[in-house]
Amino acid sequence: MTPFKLTDELVEEINQLIADQSDSKLLKLMEELHYADVTEIVHELGQDEGTYLIKLLDSNKTSDVIAELDEDVREKILENLSDKEIADELQELDTDDAADIIGELPEERQEEVIAQIEDEEHAAEIVELLRYDEDTAGGLMAKELVQVNENWNVLKCVKEMRAQAEEVTRVHSIYVVDDQNRLKGRLSLKDLLTTSTRADIKDVYIPKVDYVKVHDKAEEVAKVMSKYDLEAIPVVDELGRLVGRITIDDIVDVIKEEAEKDYQLAAGITQEVDAEDSILDLTRARLPWLFLGLMGGVGAAAIMGGFEEILENYAILFFFTPLIAAMAGNVGVQSSAIIVQGLANDDVKGSIADRLVKEMLLAMLNGAILGIVLFFFTWIWQDDHLSALAISISLFVVIIVAGIIGTFIPLFLDKRGIDPAIATGPFITTSNDIFGILIYFWIAKLILNI
Known part of the structure; x- marks a missing residue:
């Protein structure tokens, strides 16, 4: 075709x-x-x-x-x-x-x-x-499904299934309930076909079945279905009664919407918008983070103003300020992006302390390599080993701090029930810019003894 x-x-x-x-x-x-x-x-x-x-x-x-x-x-x-x-x-x-x-x-x-x-x-x-x-799961579910009673025999079960299947577009699973419509398990089509028609369903159904409750969040449903590779999952109410099912096509939509929302948060957009939305809606979505960036820039300028004396004596420090700020922002975003992705996939295990130690060791390795490269470049360019040492050590420390901040903030937000995706955008970049510049000039002042 x-x-x-x-x-x-x-x-x-x-x-x-x-x-x-x-x-x-x-x-x-x-x-x-x-x-x-x-x-x-x-x-x-x-x-x-x-x-x-x-x-x-x-x-x-x-x-x-x-x-x-x-x-x-x-x-x-x-x-x-x-x-x-x-x-x-x-x-x-x-x-x-x-x-x-x-x-x-x-x-x-x-x-x-x-x-x-x-x-x-x-x-x-x-x-x-x-x-x-x-x-929620209740908002995602469909009422169309095939269910059988545990007290039926196989012959009656097949007849009932034929009648129910006419109303169902695609039969993913056959669910077994009791007389109160409580979910008891699922029925294997293979077992149904190979079992005597006189056998009771209660003797052949599989009691283990994954399910979600009507008020479970859509993201939690997506995690369960993804973890167990399910094409469909039953939904039960507060009393355990079967009320519907959720199919994989609905979960794909949830995952797509969540990815779009996280992408917009990472880009510094505070609400879900489309390119076709009005200028006013787009402005409301973008302006808060742009304002944060403005405040961050003002803060960075104020910090630099407090180190005016060192800039007068070592003008070379001024030329490396954008590099330090950019590296701080980049490292922070990299660290936070990995954590946010891990949280979304439920892959982040262990304590926050363990994560911070691992990220610190990684940042130390990256910082050491980049710092050595920058040291020799600056020394050769300016023929000033002291300035080169100050700039490279600053970069090393800034990368470590940025990595720790980028790891800690999304973990902290997740613990507080706040979407950690917010930590992968301008929030991390701006905060690390400010911390990076402050650390840069403070270390430079110590090493250059000014």
Whole structure:
């Protein structure tokens, strides 16, 4: 199968067919396309053209298209659809995707759309999911799953599974519950096929099953599924009753969103924004860290002002100030990035003290190598071994301090329940710049005896 490739010519052709209302040609053109390809096309069309295409195609395909659209594009499309048209689309979606879309609608419109959903059970399940915070397991889960009772025999189990599977897009696991719907374990398809039809399920199911609770954070769910390589995981309520399941596609979205948020924090952006957001929103997201950088620069300038005498006598120190500040920031960001990544993957083990000792030893090795190189470079360039010694020793100490700060701050923030990703951006860079310059001039003053 040749991969789909969206071209300007194709977009132009689709726009022309829409303008001419050539519905039969449009349907034929879209017939063989995957819903992901149609989603890509809708993103390139205008609001009216995208809406026209959504209304033209069958809900079996367009429901998935709407679910995959970017939120801002989906919002515009939904504005042009009637309550009944939205309800028809939601009817084709799994409950988790339908709840996500309903949750984006204005509150007054949510009730109107839900009232238009013909399948009352489907509507009730969507309403139930809306009760949960979107960043929890309950907010991620879908109600569609296959479950069997431990007291059934294999024959009844197979019959019930066939009926349930009609409502499930993909069967990842078969969950076993008791009469109170409490999760007891999971059922192996192999064991089901190789066991006598008269055997009881309680004699063949596997009691060990990984699960999460409805109020567990999405990030914790992602860690569990990643650790155990799960394609799906059951969700239970406070009483241990099976209420839904989370599939890998939902967790991929969580991981992607968390990575984007951490990347923006590392870049010094305090809230989630997109390139298409307004100038005011982008300014609010960026200005706080830029202001911090300004304060850091003012602080560094004030520190340098306090060492005016040494700068007058050893002007060479001035030329190496940017190098010291840059190395402090770089080392701090490197150290914090490794720790933040380890915390995200749950790979950071042991005490903070052990981590600090390891980072200090690493920084000492790096600092010694870089300091020796800088010493000989400066000595050869300026023919002044004392200034070269002051600058290289300063670099050595600055790298050690920056490494320790870059390690300690994300660990400290994580212990306090604050997102440690904030420590990989301007916060670390600015603080290490200030500490680096202070250490630089203080050591230089000691060695040069001024």
